[in-house]
Amino acid sequence: MPQPARQFERSAWPERFAQSAQQSARRFADCRRARNRVLALRRTAVIAAAIGIVLAGLVGLGRFMGVGPFAGHIPEARYSAESWNLTVVNRWHRIPDAYPEPDLTRLRNGEQVDSRIYPDLQRMFDAMRADGLNPEVSAGYRTRATQQRILDEKIEAYWSEGVPRAAARTKALETVAVPGTSEHELGLAVDVNAAGMNDAAANQKVYAWLAEHAAQYGFVLRYPDGGTAVTGVAYEPWHYRYVGVQAASAMCANDLTLEEYAGAM
Numbered sequence: 001m002p003q004p005a006r007q008f009e010r011s012a013w014p015e016r017f018a019q020s021a022q023q024s025a026r027r028f029a030d031c032r033r034a035r036n037r038v039l040a041l042r043r044t045a046v047i048a049a050a051i052g053i054v055l056a057g058l059v060g061l062g063r064f065m066g067v068g069p070f071a072g073h074i075p076e077a078r079y080s081a082e083s084w085n086l087t088v089v090n091r092w093h094r095i096p097d098a099y100p101e102p103d104l105t106r107l108r109n110g111e112q113v114d115s116r117i118y119p120d121l122q123r124m125f126d127a128m129r130a131d132g133l134n135p136e137v138s139a140g141y142r143t144r145a146t147q148q149r150i151l152d153e154k155i156e157a158y159w160s161e162g163v164p165r166a167a168a169r170t171k172a173l174e175t176v177a178v179p180g181t182s183e184h185e186l187g188l189a190v191d192v193n194a195a196g197m198n199d200a201a202a203n204q205k206v207y208a209w210l211a212e213h214a215a216q217y218g219f220v221l222r223y224p225d226g227g228t229a230v231t232g233v234a235y236e237p238w239h240y241r242y243v244g245v246q247a248a249s250a251m252c253a254n255d256l257t258l259e260e261y262a263g264a265m
């Protein structure tokens with residue numbers, strides 16, 4: 001007599017085995033998918049954190065160093081029409097959007113300055129010439145576009161010397177201000193050298209004269225030796241900034257930079 005039950009049992013073994021194998025394969029696949037999801041989440045979190053750190057770094061550089069693509073977000077300098085002469089523009093404070101387009105006076109050599117500083121500048125140059133010097137304003141007012149061109153040319157120069165792009169920009173920014181943060185864009189700053197600029201001894205005489213007398217005409221040595229931590233710029237014996245006779249005398253007498261004087265006002 002045939003025994004269907006036993007036959008059934010025999011034939012059912014492989015099937016049950018197969019079912020259980022499928023179940024554990026499914027469980028294994030589920031487990032692997034879950035683990036992959038966790039890994040993917042972790043990867044995303046790490047990438048997001050890295051992007052966050054890089055962005056924060058760039059914003060930080062832009063804000064505090066005045067470099068990088070976020071330099072446009074450098075905070076505005078304080079400005080009021082009454083104390084226009086004390087506007088502090090530096091690597092931490094850009095020219096405010098409300099700063100009016102300056103009314104300019106053109107000098108004989110083509111350089112321009114804010115018309116409000118022209119009478120005192122002329123008096124100062126008359127006095128220098130009377131003392132036997134032959135000075136010239138080698139740089140006066142600059143538009144933002146000019147400042148950008150000067151920066152671009154400096155970067156190109158380093159680049160052509162083989163300095164990598166990012167490093168070339170950093171190096172250029174050691175001596176050229178970020179567009180929007182140069183005092184030359186205010187029209188209140190002048191670079192004064194001996195005419196021709198090629199005679200180092202003649203330049204030194206001009207710088208010595210200015211250091212002694214410029215304050216009487218309302219101009220101050222804007223980036224004094226040893227003042228870099230406050231001004232953000234290395235010593236520039238040729239760069240003079242108009243602040244008016246009263247402020248210049250007070251700054252000179254108390255050995256204050258514009259940052260310190262205007263901050264204490």
Ligand SMILES: [Zn+2]
Nearest residue numbers: 139190191239
């Ligand atoms: Zn200058």
